[in-house]
Amino acid sequence: QRAAEAAAPLRPGALADGTLVPLLANLGSAEGAAEALALGAEGVGLFRTEFLFLDSTEAPSVESQVTQYEAMLRAFVGKKVVVRVLDAGADKPLSFLNDAKEENPALGLRGIRALRAAEDILRDQLLALATAEARVNGHRDDLEPGEKVELWVMAPMVADADDAEYFVSFARELGIQVAGVMAEVPSSALVADQIFDVADFVSIGTNDLTQYTLAADRLLGSVANLQDPWHPAVLRLVGMLGEAGRVAGKPVGVCGEAAADPLLAVVLVGLGVTTLSMTPAAIADVRAELARHTLAEARELARVAVAATSASRARAAVTGLSAANA
Ligand code: PEP
Ligand code: MG
Numbered sequence: 055q056r057a058a059e060a061a062a063p064l065r066p067g068a069l070a071d072g073t074l075v076p077l078l079a080n081l082g083s084a085e086g087a088a089e090a091l092a093l094g095a096e097g098v099g100l101f102r103t104e105f106l107f108l109d110s111t112e113a114p115s116v117e118s119q120v121t122q123y124e125a126m127l128r129a130f131v132g133k134k135v136v137v138r139v140l141d142a143g144a145d146k147p148l149s150f151l152n153d154a155k156e157e158n159p160a161l162g163l164r165g166i167r168a169l170r171a172a173e174d175i176l177r178d179q180l181l182a183l184a185t186a187e188a189r190v191n192g193h194r195d196d197l198e199p200g201e202k203v204e205l206w207v208m209a210p211m212v213a214d215a216d217d218a219e220y221f222v223s224f225a226r227e228l229g230i231q232v233a234g235v236m237a238e239v240p241s242s243a244l245v246a247d248q249i250f251d252v253a254d255f256v257s258i259g260t261n262d263l264t265q266y267t268l269a270a271d272r273l274l275g276s277v278a279n280l281q282d283p284w285h286p287a288v289l290r291l292v293g294m295l296g297e298a299g300r301v302a303g304k305p306v307g308v309c310g311e312a313a314a315d316p317l318l319a320v321v322l323v324g325l326g327v328t329t330l331s332m333t334p335a336a337i338a339d340v341r342a343e344l345a346r347h348t349l350a351e352a353r354e355l356a357r358v359a360v361a362a363t364s365a366s367r368a369r370a371a372v373t374g375l376s377a378a379n380a
Contacts, residue, residue: 067344069323069347069349076134077329077337078098078307078332080309081126083106084125084129097134097204099136099307102141104141131190134203135206136208136257137206139210140168140169140175141210145160145272151169152168160265160266167213170217180225205230208236209221212235235249237258240267243292246297251302255306256299257306257331258307260283263292263310264288267287284365286364290360292308293325297326306329319343320343323352324355
């Protein structure tokens with residue numbers, strides 16, 4: 055069966071007019087790699103490294119990290135892999151990084167903030183990633199794209215250009231060639247132009263971006279109605295990031311749950327998003343929905359969504375217009 059899949063790879067993600075929208079996988083370990091590829095993932099858009107170390111009480115050694123990253127990168131030779139450095143804190147606490155008692159951990163020392171306060175841990179991780187990439191690509195820079203893995207590394211919970219500059223320059227110093235940031239804090243969208251001045255790419259984490267835009271705890275059932283990425287306030291921030299990415303000529307991905315909602319995925323592309331990363335099981339449905347709309351239609355759906363006055367009205371308006379277009 056593997057051989058048959060290799061012989062007839064799934065079509066890449068694209069709109070009806072041929073505009074390519076790479077469909078990537080969200081992964082938490084190398085174990086899901088084969089399944090993601092079988093489901094048509096064109097690479098990895100979010101590798102959540104913190105899942106590898108949830109049970110660790112001490113910071114992992116460089117060598118133990120190299121082993122894990124190498125296994126994952128080898129599975130995606132010929133493709134792009136976006137690795138996120140440790141996103142520790144709030145819903146994903148790591149005992150070796152988050153020891154302070156905080157009243158509001160979602161607003162606390164998490165993500166890049168925790169790493170800036172524990173720079174040795176970030177240095178070890180970046181070093182391990184650069185080493186794993188060099189091992190997979192054999193320390194050669196004459197390889198064709200199909201022969202090497204393309205490693206991109208990004209930082210979570212970046213608030214502003216200062217965070218972005220800190221991370222990107224540190225990553226480059228340690229041998230990472232492509233360094234970007236996640237847009238999950240609303241401030242990052244408000245200063246998107248400044249962030250693109252330093253970052254090679256941005257990936258929007260709509261789960262946290264929604265939580266912080268609507269001030270609604272993503273873990274709290276009583277405000278789950280507000281944790282909806284269809285909210286026009288969230289979509290307007292996505293639009294600001296998409297526009298800033300277009301001006302800078304740099305990629306803008308989405309790797310939050312929003313990318314797995316087929317119709318919302320079309321809206322995101324209409325807002326300027328250039329790649330979508332999701333749980334591999336969602337790829338087929340998103341691919342099918344993208345193929346039903348041209349870029350002009352996606353932009354029209356996006357205009358309707360951002361003009362709505364609530365998440366449910368945005369969803370209803372886009373669903374209605376999309377059915378009328380079909
Ligand atoms: C997000 O916040 O949308 C995201 C992709 O990161 P996580 O869900 O791991 O916080
Ligand atoms: Mg997040």
